[in-house]
Amino acid sequence: MTLKASNLTLARGGVPVLTGLSFVLEPRAALILRGPNGAGKTTLLRTIAGLQPAVEGEISGAADQIAYAGHADGLKAMLTVRENLMFWAQVFGRHDITPALDAYALHPLADRLAGTLSAGQKRRLGLSRLLVTGCPIWVLDEPTVSLDTDAVAMFAAAVRAHLAQGGSALMATHIDLGLEADVIDITPYRAMTTLRVGASDEAFL
């Protein structure tokens, strides 16, 4: 499925952040967002994932085809690693969690409560959830935070396999993952106004 964003204007908390941004993400392709802190990478990813509306512009590509991994891992602390994955698999009408456990070397941790994991282990579990969703478009915000070198390699391998199977990935990262990917620097699209244009999205804080 092709994801197409056309002439987007985006705001955060009612303040314009980006304007005039367009891109196309084809199946089997990865697109990496670059830009300094505060440039609007998270705002763009949240909008693409359907967590907030665009002020202007269009996004085509069904939102239910997108799996989003943001800064928060969104894990259920009182469920085990295995139960977390089974929960998410069921949400997406799926059952097989073995590829997710394999991809992030989670078998030794499968019966641990998610709340007892280290930051990097939690991140591995959070990223492994992408594999049980079956969604073709991955939208990822700084996915490698807290990961050690081996885990970054696991993530890069998971993305590579996802692309090879016809999926796509849009991600904000400062790490070189060794993937063939287009890069879009959002700096030229920063909105220069501080005018408030709409309702706050504080509900998403």
Ligand SMILES: Nc1ncnc2c1ncn2[C@@H]1O[C@H](COP(=O)(O)OP(=O)(O)OP(=O)(O)O)[C@@H](O)[C@H]1O
């Ligand atoms: N809830 C909010 N209310 C108002 N402004 C916000 C809110 N969240 C973020 N912002 C502002 O919106 C702008 C874009 O933030 P965003 O998080 O999208 O940037 P980013 O490129 O992802 O930054 P970083 O690299 O630091 O993660 C920043 O100026 C930020 O301070």
